[in-house]
Amino acid sequence: MHTAEQTTSSPTRSTIAATTATDRSRKLPLLALLALATAVFITSLTETLPAGLLPAMSGDLGVSESATGQTVTVYAIGTFLTAIPLTAATAGWRRKRLLLTSMAGFAVANTVTALSSNYVLTMAARAVAGVAAGLAWALLVGYARRMAPARLEGKAIAIAMAGIPVALSLGVPAGTFLGTALGWRVAFLAMTALTVVVLGWIATAVPDYPGRPRGARAPMLRVLKVPGVTPVLFVTTVFVLAHTVLYAYIATFLDRLGMGGSADLVLLAFGVASLVSIWFVGARIHRRLRALTVASTLLVAAAAAVFAVFSDVPALVYVAATLWGLGWGGVPTLLQTAAGQAGGESADAAQALLVTLWNVAMAAGGVVGGLLLDGLGHLSLPWSVLLLLVPVLAVVVGARAHGFPTRRADGAA
Numbered sequence: 001m002h003t004a005e006q007t008t009s010s011p012t013r014s015t016i017a018a019t020t021a022t023d024r025s026r027k028l029p030l031l032a033l034l035a036l037a038t039a040v041f042i043t044s045l046t047e048t049l050p051a052g053l054l055p056a057m058s059g060d061l062g063v064s065e066s067a068t069g070q071t072v073t074v075y076a077i078g079t080f081l082t083a084i085p086l087t088a089a090t091a092g093w094r095r096k097r098l099l100l101t102s103m104a105g106f107a108v109a110n111t112v113t114a115l116s117s118n119y120v121l122t123m124a125a126r127a128v129a130g131v132a133a134g135l136a137w138a139l140l141v142g143y144a145r146r147m148a149p150a151r152l153e154g155k156a157i158a159i160a161m162a163g164i165p166v167a168l169s170l171g172v173p174a175g176t177f178l179g180t181a182l183g184w185r186v187a188f189l190a191m192t193a194l195t196v197v198v199l200g201w202i203a204t205a206v207p208d209y210p211g212r213p214r215g216a217r218a219p220m221l222r223v224l225k226v227p228g229v230t231p232v233l234f235v236t237t238v239f240v241l242a243h244t245v246l247y248a249y250i251a252t253f254l255d256r257l258g259m260g261g262s263a264d265l266v267l268l269a270f271g272v273a274s275l276v277s278i279w280f281v282g283a284r285i286h287r288r289l290r291a292l293t294v295a296s297t298l299l300v301a302a303a304a305a306v307f308a309v310f311s312d313v314p315a316l317v318y319v320a321a322t323l324w325g326l327g328w329g330g331v332p333t334l335l336q337t338a339a340g341q342a343g344g345e346s347a348d349a350a351q352a353l354l355v356t357l358w359n360v361a362m363a364a365g366g367v368v369g370g371l372l373l374d375g376l377g378h379l380s381l382p383w384s385v386l387l388l389l390v391p392v393l394a395v396v397v398g399a400r401a402h403g404f405p406t407r408r409a410d411g412a413a
Helices: 004-027 030-052 054-063 068-087 095-115 119-147 150-161 163-182 184-205 220-224 229-247 250-256 260-309 312-329 331-376 380-399
Strands: none
Touching: 004 150, 030 054, 030 068, 030 095, 030 119, 030 150, 030 163, 054 184, 054 250, 068 163, 068 331, 095 119, 095 184, 119 229, 119 331, 150 163, 150 331, 150 380, 163 184, 163 260, 184 220, 184 331, 220 229, 229 250, 229 260, 229 312, 229 331, 229 380, 250 260, 260 312, 260 331, 260 380
């Protein structure tokens, strides 16, 4: 009896040991992950690039700056209206084919945006870019996870999501500088050129994976019943809304402060701080997700308070931008990771909902920010950020059992 048990159990232990050893021997496919990071960079920069170019774009398109700010809104609308249905409709597609299709959409949309002199056509092109983003965002995090061994999934996601702070730290300031020096259209054409390069990079360096069989696809909204998912989605929606209310109009905000000529430098300070944040978060997210999320919320709130109270002191505007970047840089990684951990086996559905609500919040931020700017003036923007972050902090602190747990599921602190 004892011998039989040994015979039966030993291969199981051997198999587990072999699997663990294999997993530990695997390394991150950095070239492929950097291709994904560049794709994330393109999606993020395409969405936010108008923020640094609003005055020039509005003059060329013959509309107000608040109307031009809706180019961010319509992008987000295109994403949130299509992310869930398109993700469901393309669930069976090969992953590389789907990623290449979405990136080709960016190339077309940015080219039309660069060449258009018609506001309606520009808005239509931005909506198409938003649709492409809906496909890409729902795909990229899961793609990064599949390329990494289980023990390195968090780092793989952090590398892929690094495209966001890089877009903010280098892309938006560079796009603003390029738009100021050569015209805003050149900035969008540069995005097209970069997208063409990334298409070739993905085709040659990124592995392909099959889609999900039809029988394996569960209804996406069922994930809302999983403990912890709803708090993460609430925090995502309100945090992104708060951020976008100010960020979508940052060039106009700075112009009203008499710092319009320094917009690229202020954005650079924000972006460099974001890079520091993504590095710090990526190194500690595995054990400190809850504490890092609380710290991020407090840092962005502190930045909003400085913007609101000390905006007449240029040096403190740079301090506020730095605090903002330190707080915001790691937020996409934190929330994507929290959604994946809370969703468990339904992580893909949780990610699709997060993408949808993220862009609902961005669309709402563009609208609300425009209304505040026109109705109450530029200082109402940072005060609104501060007000919105109160419930964000409350939910993060309160979701200590699920969503933003005090301890990880494996019991680590």
